[in-house]
Amino acid sequence: MARMPTLEEPYRSRAIPAGSPRYWSWLFAARESRDPLLGIYALAAEWHALMDPGTEPGVSALKMAWWREELERWSSGSPLHPITRWLAEIRGATPADASPLRQSLEAAAVHAAGTPLERAADLERHASALYGAPLVAAARLAGSPAGSLLDCTNALACGQYLAVAVGAYAREARAGRTPFAVDELLAAGIDDAALSAPVPPPPLQEYLGRLLGRAAGHFSGAAAALRREDRPALRHLLVLAELGARNLNPPRRLREHVSLRDLYHAWSAARRATPDRRHEGVLD
Numbered sequence: 001m002a003r004m005p006t007l008e009e010p011y012r013s014r015a016i017p018a019g020s021p022r023y024w025s026w027l028f029a030a031r032e033s034r035d036p037l038l039g040i041y042a043l044a045a046e047w048h049a050l051m052d053p054g055t056e057p058g059v060s061a062l063k064m065a066w067w068r069e070e071l072e073r074w075s076s077g078s079p080l081h082p083i084t085r086w087l088a089e090i091r092g093a094t095p096a097d098a099s100p101l102r103q104s105l106e107a108a109a110v111h112a113a114g115t116p117l118e119r120a121a122d123l124e125r126h127a128s129a130l131y132g133a134p135l136v137a138a139a140r141l142a143g144s145p146a147g148s149l150l151d152c153t154n155a156l157a158c159g160q161y162l163a164v165a166v167g168a169y170a171r172e173a174r175a176g177r178t179p180f181a182v183d184e185l186l187a188a189g190i191d192d193a194a195l196s197a198p199v200p201p202p203p204l205q206e207y208l209g210r211l212l213g214r215a216a217g218h219f220s221g222a223a224a225a226l227r228r229e230d231r232p233a234l235r236h237l238l239v240l241a242e243l244g245a246r247n248l249n250p251p252r253r254l255r256e257h258v259s260l261r262d263l264y265h266a267w268s269a270a271r272r273a274t275p276d277r278r279h280e281g282v283l284d
Helices: 011-015 021-027 031-051 057-076 082-091 099-112 120-142 149-174 182-188 192-196 202-225 235-246 260-272
Strands: none
Touching (some): 011 031, 021 031, 021 260, 031 082, 031 099, 031 120, 057 099, 120 149, 149 192, 149 202, 182 202, 192 202, 202 235, 235 260
16 A cells, blocks of 8 residues: 655744644544645635735745745645645545635735725625635545535634734734724724733723623534534534634633643533444544
């Protein structure tokens, strides 16, 4: 039997940092989902690094343009980057559908450019492109069922977007960015000075609390949206929903160590996804 290729460092450790929700979701994913999930997480990690306020906008724009070309090369079977080459190896000769990843890359480019989210009504579309589309791409690469995939990933993406925005808003604001919907900020009487303040003033505190409540609802909705018959193959999505909800109060920064608490909750979520197959050792 041919030996499967291994995703090289540092892409692997950036894709699934130890102790992160991505790590646990990958660890407890169905066997056929692990390699596609690792590769897609690796791509997303590269793009999200370009969204960081510390990245110079011109550099970010140039690298985003290169990635647009790379996705076309991947679709045509001639990728250059180690991540897309690895994905091509594990997939085989079948051409890849890069459309969900194109959506995610464009959403990342919009964020990196500092383009504000004008209306709260646009949040679901933007979040789904940024955080949900990569999960859709991974599921398609793995051949996972599509029945309730979109409903689940859309809800997960909204929860993830809100959680990240609440946790990083001050740093984004100091870089001149507004991660929240402008119409909501205006309605709540929150200005740029409030977003940059060392201690959030009461209106902002109240607004952040509401966003965390909405995020919790999205994570709960993601778990409920995934149909029973789809859960064994997509149990990594349940892990993301479980950990997303449990790490909201207060939002937790990425850990550099393994949390036994998160390990337990991730294992429990994955186990519940396969109640009728426990004797088969599916969590291997």
